[in-house]
Structures are given as structure tokens and as C-alpha cells.
Amino acid sequence: MIQIRFHGRGGQGSVVASNILAAAAFLEEKWVQSFPFFGVERRGAPVTAYTKIDDKPIWDRSEITEPDYVIVLDASLVAVVDVTHGLKENGMVLLNSESKPEDIELGDGFRIATVDATEVAVAHGLGSKSAPIVNSAILGAFSKASGEVDIKSLEASILKMAPAKHKENAAAALEAYEKVQF
Amino acid sequence: MPMDVMTGNSAQAYGAKLARAEVVAAYPITPQTTVVEKLADLVASGEMKSQYIKVESEHSAMAACIAASATGARAYTATAAHGLALMHEMLIWAAGSRLPIVMGNINRAMAPPWSVWADYQDSIAERDTGWMQFYCQNNQEVLDTVIQAYKVAENHDILLPAMVMEDAFYLSHTFEPVDVPPQKDVDDFLPPYDPPIKLDVDNPVGLWALVPPDHYMEFRFKIAKAMEDSRKVIQEVDEEWEKKFGRSHGGLVERYRMEDADAAIIAAGTMSSTARVAVDNMRDKGKKVGLARLRVFRPFPYEEIRQIAKEVDSIGVLDRSYTFGHGGAFYTETAGALYQAPERPHVKNYVIGIGGRDIPPKEIEGILEKVLSKEDGGEVEWWGLRTSGSREVN
Incomplete structure (x- = not known):
């Protein structure tokens, strides 16, 4: 089973991202489960969401404590949330950041990928510079950096499930797919 | 058959749609809200032919379902926690009236202290109201059980209401694959409700009379008997479901x-x-x-x-x-x-x-x-x- 944990802030689309990723993997005939960490999601507050992907039905409904991947939609969260908590040996952190992976200091024993999802999102008219909606961009980056889900499946899920601006969200995912560094 | 990824609350709403619930009366409450949002969307878009009644409280939601069911309509509602507690009086009214209403309850902890998370105090507190209670473990079971529950509830030997439980967030807000059966197959499984008695202006009857001590006890015994008989019907309906749709949810245990x-x-x-x-x-x-x-x-x-x-x-x-x-x-x-x-x-x-x-x-x-x-x-x-x-x- 592949387990992915999302860290974001309320309003950035972390929960929707976890659902779109599950739907994309489902298109690839996987069994999936995605759910928010049962917080009362307020705008700006730290939000956690989970996606599980497997070749067989997923019976375990507990929270993800040992993720294979951690996706951080807002780099400022690193200062307030232990985003790498429980991350598996040689797992991967994907960070929304202008920095290069080698300039990120989060610890040892796992891989780091970065993408400037904020810039991509704003360029496609998704939210504003101060409140960008980066979920589609970060998912595109995840597809390339992890290889766990095909960008075409993601694109199809975004076009189906994005709450608004379907084409812009799909375009942001494709651009971030090309730009992610790892 | 088409499979899709959806939340437990969507599965609950699609269950009501496939069962062709003719009246939906509900009041929103976390974490049930997306059930009634989905139903409102389905009714507004014309995908679901149903009378959607907006009400000012859960007590009124159940009162509306009781009135609808008494006229012979298939009625549905959903609630959680404090909403269920507010319905308490009407729950007993529904069961005592022998009305086969089906209700989704998203199990949520009772306040204080405030909580919106999974806990069974809400439905356990309604154990003695005369409602059947089903507890689901995945979203597929939620959709299937809403339809099964109508078939059990509307059986003329039973005629009791049923609650279909989902754990708050663990199902209500969790996306996972659900097989949505074709409407035609569900129609074959669940024919329209055929009430043995109903409120009808062309054929007037009186319901809800005052019953003195020399008859009340027999009314209660009949509910007890129907609840006993429901064991066999629940088992048979789940077996029939398995034959038709290829999956069983285990009957009672x-x-x-x-x-x-x-x-x-x-x-x-x-x-x-x-x-x-x-x-x-x-x-x-x-x-x-x-x-x-x-x-x-x-x-x-x-x-x-x-x-x-x-x-x-x-x-x-x-x-x-x-x-x-x-x-x-x-x-x-x-x-x-x-x-x-x-x-x-x-x-x-x-x-x-x-x-x-x-x-x-x-x-x-x-x-x-x-x-x-x-x-x-x-x-x-x-x-x-x-x-x-x-x-x-x-």
C-alpha cells in the first residue's frame, strides 16, 4: 500500500487534492481511500489529509502514521508542523517552495522534491499571490516526482472533480509536472 | 456496473435516490450536511423525482417524514448527534405508527464538550424507540443498506422504521470506490411501497387514536413481534441482494x-x-x-x-x-x-x-x-x- 499525507492550510485545497489523487489512482484500477484528518477546517489553519492506494481493498481506516510520501502545500508549515513525522526510510517530501531540493533542510533518510506551485497557480489564475490555490499544481509535481500515478489520470480527475476553473487547474498540473525538481 | 469514488454521504444520498424516495425532509448538521446537499442537488437538477421539504429543525424533519409515510409515500431523512436527539419524540411516533421510514444517521459524539467526531452515543440513546439499527463499515454497505432497509421496513410483517449508520468522517467524508447499481436492477429488487393502510382523502381512515390500558399493551406487543420477525427478513433480504448484486453484507452478524x-x-x-x-x-x-x-x-x-x-x-x-x-x-x-x-x-x-x-x-x-x-x-x-x-x- 502507498500512503500519502498532505499538509496544507485551510483554503489551499489539501482535502480536494487528496480526493483527486485517489480518483486518479482509481482510474488506474487501484483501490483507494482518501479522507481529511478530522479537523474542523478553517481558512489558514493547518490541515492534514490522507490518500491510500493499493492493489487490493483497503480495510484499515486509521490515520496514516508512516507515510511513503508527504506533500506540503505551504512551506511555512514546516516551522509549525512536524511534516516528516513517521516518514518511511527513503520516503519523499514534496514541498511547495522556490528553493532547490538540495537547499531544503528537513533531515536525513528521505528524498526531497520541490516545485514553485504558488507561481504556477498564480500564473493560471488560481487564487491570488497571497492566497494561491496550489493543489492542482502540487499534484502534477507529485505525478512526476513519485511516478505513482500517471499525469493523464490526474488530468482526467482534475477535469472531473475540480470545484471550478477545470482547464486552468489541469494546465497548472501539467506545468508543475514539467517544473518539479527532485 | 459503473464504479465511482465517492464519500459515504454521497453513497447514502445515492441509496435514497435509487430507492426512489418520494419525500425527503431534512435539516443540515455536521457531518451529515453533504447527504442533504447531494439530495438537494439531485432533486433540483431533476435527476431525482422527489418532494424535497425544507424544515426548520430535525423534529420537524421527522414529523414531515411521518406525515408523508402515512399517506403511503416512501420517505427519507438523515441526521446526526444532536439532530437525532431532537427527533427523539418523533422517532417513537414513527415506530408506533408502524411507518417504514429510512433515515441515515452519521454517528457523531454528543456535546458537551463539543465534538463532531465518530461516537455511538447518539444512536445508542435511541435504542428503545422501535427503530431497526444498521451499522455500516464501508461506503458500499451504506448505499446497499439504504435500499435493503426499505425492503425490510416495508415488509407487511415488519412495518418498522430503520436507521442506517455511518461513522462520522471515517465514512461520511472518506472517498472510496462504490459500485452504483443500475436503477432498473434496484427497481426489480425494491418495488414501490404498497402500504396496507394509508391516509387517503378518497377513503378516509383515522390514525393515532387514544388507546386505553386494555389495548395499548397489544400495540406494544405487535411492535415487539415485528422486531423479532425482522431478524429473518433482514437475513433474507441480504441473501436476495447477494443473488442479484453479487455481494452480501453479512445479514445481522x-x-x-x-x-x-x-x-x-x-x-x-x-x-x-x-x-x-x-x-x-x-x-x-x-x-x-x-x-x-x-x-x-x-x-x-x-x-x-x-x-x-x-x-x-x-x-x-x-x-x-x-x-x-x-x-x-x-x-x-x-x-x-x-x-x-x-x-x-x-x-x-x-x-x-x-x-x-x-x-x-x-x-x-x-x-x-x-x-x-x-x-x-x-x-x-x-x-x-x-x-x-x-x-x-x-
């Missing part, structure tokens, strides 16, 4: 790896889904443990429980609610059923996951170890309290 088990846990809802993983992990270590999932709590499946007691030496009953004064309800009912059983194994109550506290497989494995050892003293244990580890209340 679903057994998992119970073959040659020495010890078993009894659990309901999503914790029993996670418990499968715990049982698998224990079996991998050669420990003979199994799981009995309480799918139906009303009527209480005492015969199935007594059968399990014949097979194992030790039972742990897991409760996600507590009946202040003595034990969780699943435990006290299990222990009560076992008193009349020829074999009475070691039985202990574990109170766990209260207020939505997460239940990872390793916690259930810890309980299974203790159940298997039979050396676990006490009768009721609150599992994993923060204060000083586990503590017993008696």
Missing part, C-alpha cells in the same frame, strides 16, 4: 476468520473494518482469533452471539459509546444474551475510540492479545485513556 478461533472480538462500524487487519496480523503470528461484526444492533442478534459463544473461549466486546452506570451497550446486550446460552465464555468490555479517537490496528491487536490470554481481569476497561494508560471502572 458478519463473521471474519472465525474458523477454529479460540478468541473473538465483537465490534461494529468502521472499527470492525480496521479490526480485519488486526485479525490478519494476529493470524499471521499463528494466533487463533476472529471477528464478529455487529451489523445490526436492533433487533439484537442474540442467536448469532450465542453461536459464537459455542465456538470460542473468550470474547472481547468493543464499544464506541458508554452507558453511564454500567458498560457499553454492545457489551451489556452481549452479556445479557449469553446468560441464557448453554456455553458462557470469558467476556470483557473494551470502551475505545470515544469521540472519534483513532483506532489503529495495533490497538485492536493489543485487545486481541488480552482477550486471547483470558487473564484480563475486570469487566469494563476504557482502552488507551490519556491519564495513566488503561483504567478499569469496575
Whole structure:
């Protein structure tokens, strides 16, 4: 089973991202489960969401404590949330950041990928510079950096499930797919 | 058949749509809100032909469902926690009127302190209202059970309302694959409601009369009898569902790896889904443990429980609610059923996951170890309290 944990802030689309990723993997005939960490999601507050992907039905409904991947939609969260908590040996952190992976200091024993999802999102008219909606961009980056889900499946899920601006969200995912560094 | 990924709340709404519920009256409450949002969308878009009645409270929602059902319409509503508590009077009214209303209840902890997370105090507190209670472990079961529940409820030997439970967030807000059966197949399975008696201006009848002591008792006995008879109907309807749609949800009690088990846990809802993983992990270590999932709590499946007691030496009953004064309800009912059983194994109550506290497989494995050892003293244990580890209340 592949387990992915999302860290974001309320309003950035972390929960929707976890659902779109599950739907994309489902298109690839996987069994999936995605759910928010049962917080009362307020705008700006730290939000956690989970996606599980497997070749067989997923019976375990507990929270993800040992993720294979951690996706951080807002780099400022690193200062307030232990985003790498429980991350598996040689797992991967994907960070929304202008920095290069080698300039990120989060610890040892796992891989780091970065993408400037904020810039991509704003360029496609998704939210504003101060409140960008980066979920589609970060998912595109995840597809390339992890290889766990095909960008075409993601694109199809975004076009189906994005709450608004379907084409812009799909375009942001494709651009971030090309730009992610790892 | 088309499969899609959806939340438990969407599955609940599609269940009502496929059942062709003719009247929906509901009031939004977290974490049920997306059930009624989905239904409102389906009705507004014309996808679902139903009378959607906006009401000012849950008490009124159930009153509207009662009135609709009394005229012979198939009625549906959904609620959670405080909404269910506010309906209490009307729940008894619905069952006493023998109206086959189906309601989704998204199990949520009662305040204070405020909580929106999974806990069964809301529905356990309505145990004695005369409603059948189904507890689901995945979104597929939610959709299927809404339809099954109408078939059971509308059976002329039963005519009792039914609640279809989902754990807050663990199902209500969780996306997972759900097979949505074709409308035609559901129509074949569930014909239109054919009420034996109904309010009809062309053929007037009187309902809800004052009944003196020399008849009231018989009315209550008939509810008791219908609830007893519902066991067989629930089983048959689930079997018929399996024949038509290729999946069973276990009737009243679903057994998992119970073959040659020495010890078993009894659990309901999503914790029993996670418990499968715990049982698998224990079996991998050669420990003979199994799981009995309480799918139906009303009527209480005492015969199935007594059968399990014949097979194992030790039972742990897991409760996600507590009946202040003595034990969780699943435990006290299990222990009560076992008193009349020829074999009475070691039985202990574990109170766990209260207020939505997460239940990872390793916690259930810890309980299974203790159940298997039979050396676990006490009768009721609150599992994993923060204060000083586990503590017993008696």
C-alpha cells in the first residue's frame, strides 16, 4: 500500500487534492481511500489529509502514521508542523517552495522534491499571490516526482472533480509536472 | 456496473435516490450536511423525482417524514448527534405508527464538550424507540443498506422504521470506490411501497387514536413481534441482494476468520473494518482469533452471539459509546444474551475510540492479545485513556 499525507492550510485545497489523487489512482484500477484528518477546517489553519492506494481493498481506516510520501502545500508549515513525522526510510517530501531540493533542510533518510506551485497557480489564475490555490499544481509535481500515478489520470480527475476553473487547474498540473525538481 | 469514488454521504444520498424516495425532509448538521446537499442537488437538477421539504429543525424533519409515510409515500431523512436527539419524540411516533421510514444517521459524539467526531452515543440513546439499527463499515454497505432497509421496513410483517449508520468522517467524508447499481436492477429488487393502510382523502381512515390500558399493551406487543420477525427478513433480504448484486453484507452478524478461533472480538462500524487487519496480523503470528461484526444492533442478534459463544473461549466486546452506570451497550446486550446460552465464555468490555479517537490496528491487536490470554481481569476497561494508560471502572 502507498500512503500519502498532505499538509496544507485551510483554503489551499489539501482535502480536494487528496480526493483527486485517489480518483486518479482509481482510474488506474487501484483501490483507494482518501479522507481529511478530522479537523474542523478553517481558512489558514493547518490541515492534514490522507490518500491510500493499493492493489487490493483497503480495510484499515486509521490515520496514516508512516507515510511513503508527504506533500506540503505551504512551506511555512514546516516551522509549525512536524511534516516528516513517521516518514518511511527513503520516503519523499514534496514541498511547495522556490528553493532547490538540495537547499531544503528537513533531515536525513528521505528524498526531497520541490516545485514553485504558488507561481504556477498564480500564473493560471488560481487564487491570488497571497492566497494561491496550489493543489492542482502540487499534484502534477507529485505525478512526476513519485511516478505513482500517471499525469493523464490526474488530468482526467482534475477535469472531473475540480470545484471550478477545470482547464486552468489541469494546465497548472501539467506545468508543475514539467517544473518539479527532485 | 459503473464504479465511482465517492464519500459515504454521497453513497447514502445515492441509496435514497435509487430507492426512489418520494419525500425527503431534512435539516443540515455536521457531518451529515453533504447527504442533504447531494439530495438537494439531485432533486433540483431533476435527476431525482422527489418532494424535497425544507424544515426548520430535525423534529420537524421527522414529523414531515411521518406525515408523508402515512399517506403511503416512501420517505427519507438523515441526521446526526444532536439532530437525532431532537427527533427523539418523533422517532417513537414513527415506530408506533408502524411507518417504514429510512433515515441515515452519521454517528457523531454528543456535546458537551463539543465534538463532531465518530461516537455511538447518539444512536445508542435511541435504542428503545422501535427503530431497526444498521451499522455500516464501508461506503458500499451504506448505499446497499439504504435500499435493503426499505425492503425490510416495508415488509407487511415488519412495518418498522430503520436507521442506517455511518461513522462520522471515517465514512461520511472518506472517498472510496462504490459500485452504483443500475436503477432498473434496484427497481426489480425494491418495488414501490404498497402500504396496507394509508391516509387517503378518497377513503378516509383515522390514525393515532387514544388507546386505553386494555389495548395499548397489544400495540406494544405487535411492535415487539415485528422486531423479532425482522431478524429473518433482514437475513433474507441480504441473501436476495447477494443473488442479484453479487455481494452480501453479512445479514445481522458478519463473521471474519472465525474458523477454529479460540478468541473473538465483537465490534461494529468502521472499527470492525480496521479490526480485519488486526485479525490478519494476529493470524499471521499463528494466533487463533476472529471477528464478529455487529451489523445490526436492533433487533439484537442474540442467536448469532450465542453461536459464537459455542465456538470460542473468550470474547472481547468493543464499544464506541458508554452507558453511564454500567458498560457499553454492545457489551451489556452481549452479556445479557449469553446468560441464557448453554456455553458462557470469558467476556470483557473494551470502551475505545470515544469521540472519534483513532483506532489503529495495533490497538485492536493489543485487545486481541488480552482477550486471547483470558487473564484480563475486570469487566469494563476504557482502552488507551490519556491519564495513566488503561483504567478499569469496575
